[in-house]
Amino acid sequence: MWHKNLLSLIGKTPLVQLNAVTRGVAPTVLAKVEYFNPGHSVKDRIALKMVEEAEKAGLLRPGGTIIEATSGNTGMGLALVAAIKGYRCIFTVPDKQSREKIDALRALGAEVIVTPTNVPPDDPRSYYSVAKRLAQEIPGAFYPNQYDNLHNRQAHYETTGPEIWEQTEGRVTHFVAGMGTTGTICGIAQYLKEQNPSIQVIGVDTYGSLFQKLHETGQIDPKEIYPYLTEGIGEDIVPGNLDLSLIDRVIKVSDRNGALMARKLARYEGLFVGWSSGSAVWAALEVARELSPREVVVVLLPDHGTRYLNKVYNDAWMRSQGFLEPTSELTVSDVLRMKVRKTPGLATISPNDPLRYAVDLMQRYEISQLPVLEGGKVHGLLTESRLLEVLMDDPHAKDHPVRQYMVESPAIVLPTTPVDIVSKMLSREMPALLVQLDHGEWDIITRSDILHTLLEVQK
Ligand SMILES: Cc1ncc(COP(=O)(O)O)c(C=O)c1O
Numbered sequence: 001m002w003h004k005n006l007l008s009l010i011g012k013t014p015l016v017q018l019n020a021v022t023r024g025v026a027p028t029v030l031a032k033v034e035y036f037n038p039g040h041s042v043k044d045r046i047a048l049k050m051v052e053e054a055e056k057a058g059l060l061r062p063g064g065t066i067i068e069a070t071s072g073n074t075g076m077g078l079a080l081v082a083a084i085k086g087y088r089c090i091f092t093v094p095d096k097q098s099r100e101k102i103d104a105l106r107a108l109g110a111e112v113i114v115t116p117t118n119v120p121p122d123d124p125r126s127y128y129s130v131a132k133r134l135a136q137e138i139p140g141a142f143y144p145n146q147y148d149n150l151h152n153r154q155a156h157y158e159t160t161g162p163e164i165w166e167q168t169e170g171r172v173t174h175f176v177a178g179m180g181t182t183g184t185i186c187g188i189a190q191y192l193k194e195q196n197p198s199i200q201v202i203g204v205d206t207y208g209s210l211f212q213k214l215h216e217t218g219q220i221d222p223k224e225i226y227p228y229l230t231e232g233i234g235e236d237i238v239p240g241n242l243d244l245s246l247i248d249r250v251i252k253v254s255d256r257n258g259a260l261m262a263r264k265l266a267r268y269e270g271l272f273v274g275w276s277s278g279s280a281v282w283a284a285l286e287v288a289r290e291l292s293p294r295e296v297v298v299v300l301l302p303d304h305g306t307r308y309l310n311k312v313y314n315d316a317w318m319r320s321q322g323f324l325e326p327t328s329e330l331t332v333s334d335v336l337r338m339k340v341r342k343t344p345g346l347a348t349i350s351p352n353d354p355l356r357y358a359v360d361l362m363q364r365y366e367i368s369q370l371p372v373l374e375g376g377k378v379h380g381l382l383t384e385s386r387l388l389e390v391l392m393d394d395p396h397a398k399d400h401p402v403r404q405y406m407v408e409s410p411a412i413v414l415p416t417t418p419v420d421i422v423s424k425m426l427s428r429e430m431p432a433l434l435v436q437l438d439h440g441e442w443d444i445i446t447r448s449d450i451l452h453t454l455l456e457v458q459k
Pocket of ligand 1 (some may be wrong): 073074178179180181182183184185231232233274276277302303
């Protein structure tokens with residue numbers, strides 16, 4: 001069985017439960033992971049629909065040109081569909097877009113015109129105006145106009161909405177999605193509310209965009225419209241796809257919170273997603289914190305993280321924006337540097353030494369765990385809590401070898417291991433971790449060492 005081309009692979013994306021970033025929240029939170037589409041974003045769906053409808057209506061004929069004002073993902077979808085169907089593509093893209101997105105469009109054979117971001121939409125240099133002008137000038141041009149083309153919304157009404165309803169077996173109670181052209185949120189909301197009118201739909205907006213104010217007051221406040229960094233969500237125009245009656249609440253998410261959440265999704269869930277996916281999950285968690293375990297929150301993740309490697313996933317760039325806390329960059333070597341040492345070197349014990357040597361060492365230096373080493377090789381870790389258990393049970397244990405009572409495979413980390421990973425590895429059973437240094441040397445870090453470092457850094 002094979003696919004005749006990539007087009008039949010668009011849609012039917014998986015719904016995946018979030019488990020780590022949702023710790024402490026009661027409801028089930030499920031992510032609709034749209035990077036499984038062949039162009040790695042949700043926009044493949046609307047690209048296919050808008051092109052197919054244009055073909056049906058005679059607006060796009062063989063040899064025709066597709067011209068669109070796109071922030072990248074719609075361009076990617078259109079370029080992919082055009083490559084397969086044999087159309088030419090020209091895209092106008094605002095200059096705040098990631099370099100990677102523009103290069104990817106060119107890789108698929110599209111022509112890309114980069115336009116200034118910080119001009120009003122009606123300025124002749126804006127990406128909307130340039131696309132409109134080209135569409136009028138070039139014969140055989142089709143301007144899909146994802147903002148006002150209602151096939152955008154319709155694509156989600158016909159595909160994404162039913163998929164979410166079926167994948168949750170009708171159990172979805174809340175749906176959260178970013179608002180850009182609003183085709184995604186409005187198409188899905190319409191379908192879901194038709195199945196169950198009590199489903200709550202929450203839109204995700206950025207600071208600097210008009211949606212939240214428009215939803216709450218029906219007004220556009222020009223003072224609240226200003227440049228921001230998050231790509232794909234927020235607008236300075238009202239898209240034709242927007243139907244505010246389908247949206248129950250709008251939450252604004254800062255550039256920083258969206259970016260940091262995207263990084264967490266990659267690190268703790270293995271979901272290497274784009275910036276607006278981070279914003280959507282940040283908002284979904286705000287919603288989920290108010291709900292009970294009976295509820296099911298579905299959040300849509302629009303695209304893949306590779307398009308943001310030079311921004312969200314680049315530590316130097318994140319630091320230059322002031323988005324990274326000093327603590328989020330700490331590694332084990334920082335903890336070792338700041339560690340308060342009670343012993344001159346690392347206190348260790350051999351596996352065949354009697355337990356009483358260990359008791360003696362631990363009492364003398366007031367330490368709670370001892371690495372068990374021999375010939376530079378780690379054999380285990382002896383912990384105070386285990387020692388207490390053993391000596392309560394058997395007073396003769398003191399004469400038995402340490403190897404009988406040690407934890408046999410202690411966790412080992414490197415000086416470069418990030419502290420946030422290390423702190424997740426520590427537990428009551430594993431109160432310390434061994435650090436493998438160069439030249440066969442070892443060191444140890446404990447919870448209190450990490451706490452000490454955090455407190456020092458935050459001073
Ligand atoms: C990365 C990303 N997230 C979210 C959205 C918002 O989706 P919609 O335009 O359907 O509102 C877009 C749309 O451009 C996007 O590219």
